[in-house]
Amino acid sequence: MVVAYIICAPALFMPYRMRILYINAFSYLLHAPFKLFGKLARFLLNQLNIVEYDRGGSAIALSPMIRPVSRQPGSRVAILYSGGTDSTCAAAVLAERFETIHLLTFYEHATRHSPVPTKNVQLLRKYFAGVTFTHTVLSVDALVRYFWYERFAQTLRFHGFLSLSTPGYSSLSWHVRTIHFCLENGITHVADGLTRELMHFPGHVDEVVNMLRVLYQRYGISYENPVRDWQTPPDHQFIDQVLINRHTSEFVLGDTSSAQRKTTGQYLFDIGIFPHPNLKGTATDFSMQHDCYPFALYNLLAFWGHLTREPYPVFTKKISNLMAFKIEAAHALLDSYRSENTTALSAMVK
Numbered sequence: 001m002v003v004a005y006i007i008c009a010p011a012l013f014m015p016y017r018m019r020i021l022y023i024n025a026f027s028y029l030l031h032a033p034f035k036l037f038g039k040l041a042r043f044l045l046n047q048l049n050i051v052e053y054d055r056g057g058s059a060i061a062l063s064p065m066i067r068p069v070s071r072q073p074g075s076r077v078a079i080l081y082s083g084g085t086d087s088t089c090a091a092a093v094l095a096e097r098f099e100t101i102h103l104l105t106f107y108e109h110a111t112r113h114s115p116v117p118t119k120n121v122q123l124l125r126k127y128f129a130g131v132t133f134t135h136t137v138l139s140v141d142a143l144v145r146y147f148w149y150e151r152f153a154q155t156l157r158f159h160g161f162l163s164l165s166t167p168g169y170s171s172l173s174w175h176v177r178t179i180h181f182c183l184e185n186g187i188t189h190v191a192d193g194l195t196r197e198l199m200h201f202p203g204h205v206d207e208v209v210n211m212l213r214v215l216y217q218r219y220g221i222s223y224e225n226p227v228r229d230w231q232t233p234p235d236h237q238f239i240d241q242v243l244i245n246r247h248t249s250e251f252v253l254g255d256t257s258s259a260q261r262k263t264t265g266q267y268l269f270d271i272g273i274f275p276h277p278n279l280k281g282t283a284t285d286f287s288m289q290h291d292c293y294p295f296a297l298y299n300l301l302a303f304w305g306h307l308t309r310e311p312y313p314v315f316t317k318k319i320s321n322l323m324a325f326k327i328e329a330a331h332a333l334l335d336s337y338r339s340e341n342t343t344a345l346s347a348m349v350k
Contacts, residue, residue, distance in 0.1 A: 004304035008161055008297060016145050020110045023166070027294030071099050071130075077189040078102040078182055080174050081135070083117020083289035085280055086193030086227060088124065089264035092273065093226045094191055095128040102134050104181060105290050106174045108141040119288040123273050138181070142348035143173035150329050159322045161305060167295050168202025168323055175212055176330050180349050182221050183338065190216060194225040195264065197232045200302045200315070201295075207320040211327055219334060231261040233278050 007026065011019050077094055081087045081103035091101055101124075105117055121135045147169040155163045178190055198204050203212075209225065216223035268274040279285045306315045337345040 001305055001308050004300045005161060008164055008301050008305070011164055011297060012156065012161070016148065017109065019148075023297045024110065024294055027296040030296050071097060074099060075189075076100040076102065076187050077191055078104055078178055078187050079190070080178060080192040081105050081117070081121075082193070083120050084193070084285065085268065085274075086195050086264045088120045088193070088273070089267050090191055090193040090226050091124055091133070092128070092268060092271065095124065095131045098131070098189070100132045100134070102136065102181070102185070102187065104174075104178055105135065105137045106140045106177060107137065107290065108139070108144045108170065108173070110294075111290065112141075114290045115287075117288060117290045120273075127271070127273055136181070138177055138349070140170070140173040140177050143176055144169055146333075146344075146348065147172055147326050147329065151325075155322070155325065159318070159325070161301055162318055162322050164298060164301055165202050165319065165322055166298055168208070168319070169326065171201075171203030172212075172323070172326055172330060175215065176333065176345075177349060179216065179219055179221060179334055180337065180345065183219060188221050190221055190223045191226055193264065194228050195230060195232055196228065200299070200307070200312075202319050202323050205316045205319055205323075207316065208323045211320070211324060215327055215330060215334075218331070219338065227264050230267075231263050233261070233263055233265065233280055 011022050014022055075098045077098045077100075079087060079091050079094065079101060081091065082105065087103075091103060095101060103121060107114060116137055118135065121133060124131075125133050148166070152163075182188070182190060194204060194209065196204070202208055209228075213223045263277065265274060265279060266277040269277040279288075302315070306318070333345040333348075
């Protein structure tokens with residue numbers, strides 16, 4: 001616990017880009033032994049003439065969906081879209097209800113060099129031939145910076161080390177940018193691929209999700225999570241929770257089958273979009289979606305700092321209080337934008 005706080009403490013007072021460099025450097029050092037282990041394991045498998053289990057599969061020929069669907073004429077939805085399994089599954093589920101689907105991908109300074117996730121957009125367009133998919137890539141860098149540092153002294157005073165809940169600030173910036181996009185384009189329905197994995201992340205906590213739903217409702221937008229309560233693939237090892245399983249692009253650990261579960265990957269496999277029911281954590285997975293910001297420092301704070309000394313409900317209550325504080329700031333930005341249309345938010349989303 002003490003070690004976690006010592007490692008996290010320097011980041012508290014760093015400016016924006018220096019903090020990103022610090023978190024990236026820490027993530028790199030923490031992942032390095034596991035990436036080396038993965039390369040060594042692959043080398044040994046090759047030397048022993050053992051064929052590694054191929055979770056990636058090969059490209060498959062898609063046939064457009066022919067089963068009957070019920071889409072309202074002119075219906076539109078915006079989806080927070082990373083290009084990964086869960087958000088692609090959410091898009092596939094909603095493609096049976098909406099004629100036009102706006103896929104929104106976000107980037108910030110830390111992820112500005114990530115590949116644009118177009119692979120699964122193309123698969124969706126090919127499979128759902130009767131649906132219009134638009135794909136828009138939007139910067140949230142100014143919003144992330146704002147939520148990291150607005151009312152900094154108050155945040156630090158009342159929330160302590162949880163001020164470093166960087167994944168919460170990123171996800172909140174995505175939602176604010178989505179609301180702005182919807183207001184600009186007359187869209188009244190939003191969805192995402194949120195599941196019950198990574199439930200220590202601020203944007204995944206039930207109380208925070210409910211607060212976000214209220215945030216959307218305030219601007220006449222409904223917000224849903226169509227795959228929220230679907231089953232998830234097998235749990236990762238504890239160290240994977242700290243590392244976000246980054247090393248498995250080289251070597252696969254644990255159970256590789258989710259055939260008995262109603263998972264997002266299983267759904268995409270069953271309808272013929274994915275070549276395997278569980279691509280998560282593979283090289284294929286990383287190649288088809290926008291890179292995630294390294295959250296190793298936050299995971300260290302959560303698992304080795306808070307969750308070693310307090311139960312999950314206590315931890316999530318603290319996270320919810322922090323996010324409620326930040327959502328107040330989001331309300332102020334959006335209210336000012338809607339009433340004046342020439343505010344700080346307008347500058348942030350350029």
